[in-house]
Amino acid sequence: MGISRLLIIMGIVLIVIGSLWTFVGKLPGDLVFKKGNTTFYFPIVTSIIASIVLSLIMYVIGRFK
Template sequence: MPKLLMIAGLVLLLVGMAWQFIGRLPGDFVFKKGNVTFYFPIVTSIIVSVVLSVIFYFIGRFR
């Protein structure tokens, strides 16, 4: 369990650092109307999902 928590923490740290560099990608929707802004990061979410899937696949494969 401690190894799993350390790996999960490392993955979250790496994703958080990558999120700063990725920023807003083409395909992320931003709707602005008056004082309201709605940001829906669809492309960023897909990229993060694929990366996490690959990481967890390799963790499960070598476990």
């Protein structure tokens, strides 16, 4: 698998993730605290999912090297 093909696949994956993020917004499990004029948003579930996806991508890249 050439680097160009890998970059195209990664680009398609990023486009799909970006599109889903736009429609879904926040995932269940993400913490939002609102008090007065202040809003605190901590995307804990989103961070865990992003970490798993990036780990899998790095594993696949390392496997084909």
